[in-house]
Amino acid sequence: MSVDKGLDRRRFLRGAAGVAAAAALGPMGARVARAEPERPPNLVIILTDDLGYGDVGCYGAEDLATPRLDTMAEEGMRFTDYYCGAPVCTPARAAMLTGCYARRIGLNMVLYADHEESLNPDELTLADVAKQRGYATAIAGKWHLGRIHPPRHGFDEWLHTPREAPITETLVDESIDFIRRHRDDPFFVYLATPDPHANALKAWPPFKGQSERGTEYGDVVEQLDHHVGRLLDALDEMGVGDNTLVVFTSDHGPWLDRLPDAGSAGPLRGGKYTAFEGGHRVPCIMRWPDRIPAGKTCSEIATALDFLPTFAGLCDVPLPRDRVIDGHDILPLMENRRGAETPTEAYFYTEAANPTHLRGVRSGRWKLLGWPEAQTATEDWYPVALYDLENDLGEDTNVAGDNPEAADRLRDILEEHRAEIQRNYRPPAMVSR
Ligand SMILES: [Ca+2]
Structure with a gap:
């Protein structure tokens, strides 16, 4: 059977099933069937590595030019309070793909060659959701979730780049080629570039x-911006841009001590490894012309954990009921619906130096950094404090003394979450060499 005939047959079966369901349900059912979207959106997630909150023009960077990302934000939505799930690679990527805090699924550490832990194939990933809805799926670039590789987590293809090649350029080329091959079906591309990681x-x-910042890091960010633009152009040229949700974000905050090639967290305190805002809060831009209104800024809390539930909702794929998923469907925020508020009542912070313990929580304007059980470092890195993020974005002033009720409430949320995760922990897969 040729590829085209296969497509036609799948389309025919999908259409026939819809007609049969509508006929069986009668007039009410027919309305429901018609309301269901013909085709769910394509999904492209561009995940950068160690890009900071202060490294994109539309987030305030003045010493780097990112015209394509700035335009992407003008065509879509910019999130000011987006959190990545964890301040280092492996747990952040695990959180984004599964909608679960990495502590819950046993991946709250950076995996190195001697680690046996791997993302458990029993976990539901974004790619698994996509496959349930008949998408073509690909990852381009970095995995970093252990020895059980992407093909066992829902990805049809894993697009690599030789180390000597221009990495982001090649990954974008390969992604465009994949999209061209699958433009007639729904597709999901997870483009995980290793740029602009200092190594x-x-x-x-x-x-x-070329960059005004005057560092290799700055040049690489401008290069990245250009290639993101090429990908957006390719989507539009292929006629699939309007129904493709493109997400641009970073796995976590910048590696501040890698001078001169450190990124910038802008006005935020701290960076990679830390539980401060600079470690967890990163740029996030979404473009989806069919559904996301242009030129909007969302200041509600959104997180990497939300991608999976949101995408499952768009695909009409039910979430499993036998386990806790931490994220929430944020489509109302993305569509800028009137009065839409974040569904995230509490976002939880970990820090790399204290991997087994929760470190803090944000609820509304308040953020509590609390009680590391193994406090070994200085007060400067491990304060116990309540911050008012509305008035103190830089986490400068501990206001716990003036706001004891807020401090108590957040401490209770933190302790409750700590206990809940212990009750509902799911182990990673273990694979020896
Ligand atoms: Ca990283």
Whole structure:
């Protein structure tokens, strides 16, 4: 059977099933069937590595030019209070793909070659959701979730780049090629570039030496911006841009001590590894012309954990009922619905130096950093404090003394969550070498 005939047959079966269901349900059922979208959106997630809150023009960077990302935000939505789930690679990526805090699924550490832990194939990933709805799925680039590789987590293809090649450029080329091959079906592309991680920085002409920041890091961010633009252009040229949800974000905050090639957290305190805002709060831009209104800014809390429930909702794929999923469906925020508020009552912070313990919680304007059980470092890195993020974005002033009720309430939320995760812990897969 040719590819085209296969597509036609799938479309025919989908259509026939819809007609049969409508006929069986009568007039009310027919209305429901018609209201169901013909085709769910394509999904493209561009995940950068260690890009900070202060490293994109539309987030306030003045020493780097990111015109394509700024335009993407003008065409879509910019999230000011988006949290990545964890301040280092593995747990952040695990959280984004599964909608669960990495502590819950046993991946709250950075995986190295000698680790046996791997993302458990029993976990539901974004790619698994996509496959249930008949998507073509691909990951381009970095996995970092253990020895059980993407093909066992719902990805049809894993697109690699040779180390000597221009990494982001090649990954974007491969992603565009994948999309071109699958433009007639729904597709999900998870483009996980290793840029602008300080260990892999390489700017190529014409970007080399161009950024006003004057560092390889700055040049690589401008290069990244250009290639994100190429991907958006390709989607539009193929006629699939309007119904493609493109997410641009970072796995976590910037690696501040990698001078001179450190990123910037802008006005936020701290960076990678820390439970401060700079570690967890990163740029997030979404573009989806069919559903996301242009030029909006969302200041409600949104998180990487929300992608899976939101995408499952868009795909009409039910979430499993036998387990806790931490994220929430944020489509009302994305559509800028009147009065829409964050469904995240509490966002929980971990820090890399204290991997087994919760470190803090944000609820509304308040953020509590509390009680690390193994306090070994200085008060500067491990304060116990209540911050008012509405008036003190830089986490400068401990206001616990003036707001004891808020401090108590957040401490209770933190302790409750700590106990709940212990009750509902799910182990990772273990694979020895
Ligand atoms: Ca990273």
